[in-house]
Amino acid sequence: xxxxxxxxxxxxxxxxxxxxxxxxxxxxxxxxxxxxxxxxxxxxxxxxxxxxxxxxxxxxxxxxxxxxxxxxxxxxxxxxxxxxxxxxxxxxxxxxxxxxxxxxxxxxxxxxxxxxxxxxxxxxxxxxxxxxxxxxxxxxxxxxxxxxxxxxxxxxxxxxxxxxxxxxxxxxxxxxxxxxxxxxxxxxxxxxxxxxxxxxxxxxxxxxxxxxxxxxxxxxxxxxxxxxxxxxxxxxxxxxxxxxxxxxxxxxxxxxxxxxxxxxxxxxxxxxxxxxxxxxxxxxxxxxxxxxxxxxxxxxxxxxxxxxxxxxxxxxxxxxxxxxxxxxxxxx
Amino acid sequence: xxxxxxxxxxxxxxxxxxxxxxxxxxxxxxxxxxxxxxxxxxxxxxxxxxxxxxxxxxxxxxxxxxxxxxxxxxxxxxxxxxxxxxxxxxxxxxxxxxxxxxxxxxxxxxxxxxxxxxxxxxxxxxxxxxxxxxxxxxxxxxxxxxxxxxxxxxxxxxxxxxxxxxxxxxxxxxxxxxxxxxxxxxxxxxxxxxxxxxxxxxxxxxxxxxxxxxxxxxxxxxxxxxxxxxxxxxxxxxxxxxxxxxxxxxxxxxxxxxxxxxxxxxxxxxxxxxxxxxxxxxxxxxxxxxxxxxxxxxxxxxxxxxxxxxxxxxxxxxxxxxxxxxxxxxxx
Numbered sequence: 001x002x003x004x005x006x007x008x009x010x011x012x013x014x015x016x017x018x019x020x021x022x023x024x025x026x027x028x029x030x031x032x033x034x035x036x037x038x039x040x041x042x043x044x045x046x047x048x049x050x051x052x053x054x055x056x057x058x059x060x061x062x063x064x065x066x067x068x069x070x071x072x073x074x075x076x077x078x079x080x081x082x083x084x085x086x087x088x089x090x091x092x093x094x095x096x097x098x099x100x101x102x103x104x105x106x107x108x109x110x111x112x113x114x115x116x117x118x119x120x121x122x123x124x125x126x127x128x129x130x131x132x133x134x135x136x137x138x139x140x141x142x143x144x145x146x147x148x149x150x151x152x153x154x155x156x157x158x159x160x161x162x163x164x165x166x167x168x169x170x171x172x173x174x175x176x177x178x179x180x181x182x183x184x185x186x187x188x189x190x191x192x193x194x195x196x197x198x199x200x201x202x203x204x205x206x207x208x209x210x211x212x213x214x215x216x217x218x219x220x221x222x223x224x225x226x227x228x229x230x231x232x233x234x235x236x237x238x239x240x241x242x243x244x245x246x247x248x249x250x251x252x253x254x255x256x257x258x259x260x261x262x263x264x265x266x267x268x269x270x271x272x273x274x275x276x277x278x279x280x281x282x283x284x285x286x287x288x289x290x291x292x293x294x295x296x297x298x299x300x301x302x303x304x305x306x307x308x309x310x311x312x313x314x315x316x317x318x319x320x321x322x323x324x325x326x327x328x329x330x331x332x
Numbered sequence: 333x334x335x336x337x338x339x340x341x342x343x344x345x346x347x348x349x350x351x352x353x354x355x356x357x358x359x360x361x362x363x364x365x366x367x368x369x370x371x372x373x374x375x376x377x378x379x380x381x382x383x384x385x386x387x388x389x390x391x392x393x394x395x396x397x398x399x400x401x402x403x404x405x406x407x408x409x410x411x412x413x414x415x416x417x418x419x420x421x422x423x424x425x426x427x428x429x430x431x432x433x434x435x436x437x438x439x440x441x442x443x444x445x446x447x448x449x450x451x452x453x454x455x456x457x458x459x460x461x462x463x464x465x466x467x468x469x470x471x472x473x474x475x476x477x478x479x480x481x482x483x484x485x486x487x488x489x490x491x492x493x494x495x496x497x498x499x500x501x502x503x504x505x506x507x508x509x510x511x512x513x514x515x516x517x518x519x520x521x522x523x524x525x526x527x528x529x530x531x532x533x534x535x536x537x538x539x540x541x542x543x544x545x546x547x548x549x550x551x552x553x554x555x556x557x558x559x560x561x562x563x564x565x566x567x568x569x570x571x572x573x574x575x576x577x578x579x580x581x582x583x584x585x586x587x588x589x590x591x592x593x594x595x596x597x598x599x600x601x602x603x604x605x606x607x608x609x610x611x612x613x614x615x616x617x618x619x620x621x622x623x624x625x626x627x628x629x630x631x632x633x634x635x636x637x638x639x640x641x642x643x644x645x646x647x648x649x650x651x652x653x654x655x656x657x658x659x660x661x662x663x664x
Contacts, residue, residue, distance in 0.1 A: 135542030145536060146654050148543035150661050163658050172543070172654050174661040204477060206581035210467030211480035211504070214573035221567070235553070235567040236661050241546035248580045249538035322478050322504050326495050329482050329506040329568050 001025055002165060005072035007087060009036050009061065011049045012104055013078030015138040019171060020076070021056035029061045030068040037061040053142050065091045074100045074165060075127070077120060081107035081187075081279075084119050092124035101127040102151070102162050106186040107279050113286045115183035128158040131179040132166065133186045134237040135245035144170045150237045152176040174237065181233030184224045189243040190254045190280030191287055191301050192216035196247035197258020198307065198314045208318075212300070213247050218330075219298045223287070226294040254280040261307055262314045284308055299324065333357055334497060337404035339419060341368045341393065343381045344436055345410030347470040351503060352408070353388035361393045362400040369393045385474050397423045406432045406497060407459070409452060413439035413519075413611075416451050424456035433459040434483070434494050438518040439611050445618045447515035460490040463511040464498065465518045466569040467577035476502045482569045484508040506569065513565030516556045521575040522586045522612030523619055523633050524548035528579035529590020530639065530646045540650075544632070545579050550662075551630045555619070558626040586612040593639055594646045616640055631656065 002025050006017040009031035021027040031037045031046075039047040040061035044054055062068055069075065069091055079087050084105055101124065105116035112119070117129045134149030141147050151162040151173050159175040167173040176182065195216065199208050220243075221234040233239055246252050251259075257278040260270050271277055287301040299321055306312035334357050338349040341363035353359040363369045363378075371379040372393035376386055394400055401407065401423055411419050416437055433456065437448035444451070449461045466481030473479050483494040483505050491507040499505040508514065527548065531540050552575075553566040565571055578584050583591075589610040592602050603609055619633040635653055638644035 135546070136539055137537070140537045140539040143537070145539045146543065146650060147539040148547065167658055169651070169655055172658070174659055176661045205469070205472045205475070206577055207468055207472040207477045207479040210573045210577040210581070211478065211569065213576055214467070214567075214569050215480065217567065217572065231564065231567075232662055235546075235549065235563075235572070237543065237546050240549065240567070240572055241542045244545055244576055244580070245538055245542040248576070249542070318478060319501070323501055326499055326504075327506055329508045330564055 002073040003071055004028070004074045004076060005068040006030065006076045006078060007065065007068070008078035008080070009040070009046060009049065010078060010080070011138040013076070014046045014050045014055070015142050016076060016078060016104060016166075017059055018053075018055050018142065019166065019168065021058035023165070023168060025058065025165070027059045028068045028072075029059060030065045031061050031063060034063055037063050050138065050142065053139075066094065069095060072099070074102065076102045076104060077116065078104040081105050081116055082110050084116050085109065085123055088120060088123045095124060095126065097126040099127055100130065100158055100161060102130045102132050104132045106133065106183075107190075108187050108283065108286050110282055113290060115180065115187065117179050117183060128155050129153065129179070130155070130158050130162045131182045132162065133182050133242065135241040137245070137249060141171060146170050146172070148172040148174065148237055148241070150174045150176050150182060152179040152182040152238070154179065176233065176236070178230040178233040180227065181224050181229030182238040184227065184229055185220060185234055185239035186242055187283050188220045188223070188287055188301075189239070189246055190278070191284045191304050192220070192243055193246040193252055193254035194258040194261070194278065194280045194284065195300055195304050197255035198262045198304070199318070200255065201259035201262025202314060202318065204318075209247065213243055216300050217243055219296075219300055223290060223294060223296045223298060226296045227290070253278040257281070266311060267308050281308060334405040335403055336360070336406045336408060337400040338362065338408045338410060339397065339400070340410035340412070341372070341378060341381060342410060342412070343470040345408070346378045346382045346387070347474050348408060348410060348436060348498075349391055350385075350387050350474065351498065351500065353390035355497070355500060357390065357497070359391045360400045360404075361391060362397045363393050363395060366395055369395050382470065382474065385471075398426065401427060404431070406434065408434045408436060409448065410436040413437050413448055414442050416448050417441065417455055420452060420455045427456060427458065429458040431459055432462065432490055432493060434462045434464050436464045438465065438515075439522075439615065440519050440618050442614055445622060447512065447519065449511050449515060460487050461485065461511070462487070462490050462494045463514045464494065465514050465574065467573040469577070469581065473503060478502050478504070480504040480506065480569055480573070482506045482508050482514060484511040484514040484570070486511060508565065508568070510562045510565040512559065513556050513561030514570040516559065516561055517552060517566055517571035518574055519615050520552045520555070520619055520633075521571070521578055522610070523616045523636050524552070524575055525578040525584055525586035526590040526593075526610065526612045526616065526640075527632055527636050529587035530594045530636075531650070532587065533591035533594025534646060534650065536650075541579065545575055548632050549575055551628075551632055555622060555626060555628045555630060558628045559622070585610040589613070598643060599640050613640060
């Protein structure tokens with residue numbers, strides 16, 4: 001039994017906290033909103049982010065991050081990518097050297113375009129950082145649907161330790177040495193998910209969707225390899241697996257946005273009508289910038305970016321993608 | 333304009349013949365069944381294999397293979413994998429050296445376990461053989477849905493020539509140097525499609541499906557690499573792309589069989605009730621045999637094979653897959 005601190009009580013943080021508590025660990029969950037703390041402690045339910053799911057007994061919540069971290073043998077970070085730096089800065093100074101920090105945060109930090117594990121390493125240099133990612137709708141993990149994910153770290157022992165702490169008979173954890181590839185796959189797939197929504201909104205079929213997923217993965221892989229990741233990581237659970245889940249599973253916010261764009265809504269209209277912006281919007285901008293920085297061609301991300309930010313017609317974008325010069329399947 | 337001979341008038345052969353005729357080529361289609369020849373020539377429709385689709389004018393059909401091949405500048409082979417050798421043996425002797433032969437046949441020859449391009453090379457050594465494959469439901473290609481496929485050959489010029497002959501604004505053709513990887517992906521994906529049907533039949537969700545597709549691709553890749561293929565081919569259109577199409581698109585025969593197995597039908601019951609057996613049944617047997625021959629672990633193919641041939645319970649098979657020893661994501 002390990003004492004575990006979970007930072008962030010969104011649906012994914014809450015689900016993993018519950019899974020760890022069921023695995024016999026003592027889990028303390030830090031939530032930003034008082035309402036979430038209150039509902040978890042009094043009703044054993046996160047009424048805001050994971051409603052109608054009864055949480056395990058060994059799980060308590062608080063809004064005091066210092067209290068959560070005291071005496072923890074493992075920290076799970078499930079904070080949105082834009083807030084990781086600020087939250088950890090406030091608490092990292094008091095943490096012991098060599099503590100295992102598992103990041104379940106997806107997405108790149110706005111501005112710096114850094115993945116979460118890099119941000120964690122900067123504000124908390126003493127941590128042994130592991131990235132946990134893979135195709136996993138939180139609700140299905142909560143329901144006990146068979147799920148496979150990946151724990152990645154340059155520190156092999158830390159990755160294997162994470163594997164042991166999280167794995168159950170229904171939550172299978174593989175390990176890998178490529179955290180960068182894992183994080184890039186998890187972030188960039190959201191841009192391709194917007195594109196999948198656009199195809200759906202245009203009324204297109206299964207052939208175009210399969211082509212989009214494959215060619216989308218190809219360009220994510222090219223970018224990742226240019227940035228130093230292992231190409232095979234993108235063919236794994238955190239690349240292809242997560243992309244397939246997001247592009248063919250139930251409608252995500254990113255795909256919903258894509259459908260709306262294809263039906264003629266502008267990003268501004270869509271944003272005005274929704275409380276939260278899909279994560280892929282910022283990632284589309286980041287991808288284009290990273291493509292320029294690393295000299296990598298990203299035709300799909302570029303078209304999505306032009307649809308989002310330059311009011312390009314989705315039908316025109318599909319046509320432009322199909323009519324590019326004929327190529328070899330693998331190119332840099 | 334090229335004079336093209338198409339051998340095999342199933343839905344895929346007919347669709348490609350129609351596409352080539354629309355590309356301005358003179359296309360002659362060889363069909364095994366007199367009924368198919370008759371309906372194409374008199375009604376411009378393949379009433380048996382592609383009903384309710386009006387075929388292009390430049391397309392004629394015959395049951396005389398010699399007549400089809402006379403003067404052809406390109407041969408497209410779309411014959412089922414078990415019949416390729418017999419059909420080509422009868423005609424190859426009269427064909428000119430260096431003729432381009434594009435194989436759209438998926439699957440391995442029963443007994444020899446050889447992919448179609450290898451069989452073609454044996455009976456017709458003078459041909460320049462190119463493999464054409466990728467995520468493509470025939471009906472969607474006929475409808476003009478944007479589709480991307482791959483033309484693969486060890487002969488780069490032949491692959492590029494095929495690309496030029498087939499490509500349209502809606503049918504995008506990439507080229508590759510790895511015909512073996514392309515053919516193995518196209519054949520082995522049917523075993524994973526049976527497994528996807530089994531998960532559906534058990535009422536499982538999107539997380540398990542994404543895990544299955546990814547881990548299924550991982551084992552196909554391991555086998556392919558052991559047999560001499562390029563690992564990146566399996567992350568492309570003819571590997572991942574075709575697998576995603578078959579496992580998430582409309583119900584194929586392989587997935588339908590999987591659903592029936594999960595609902596308690598035996599292979600014998602299912603076979604008795606259906607005119608044709610799903611291609612993945614033979615391929616599951618072949619995969620296990622190839623795994624032994626090349627010393628590669630294929631846990632999913634093995635479970636599918638045990639369900640098919642040893643009456644193993646599907647629920648038990650899923651449990652056994654999830655409870656294997658925890659592993660690194662990439663292993664040989």
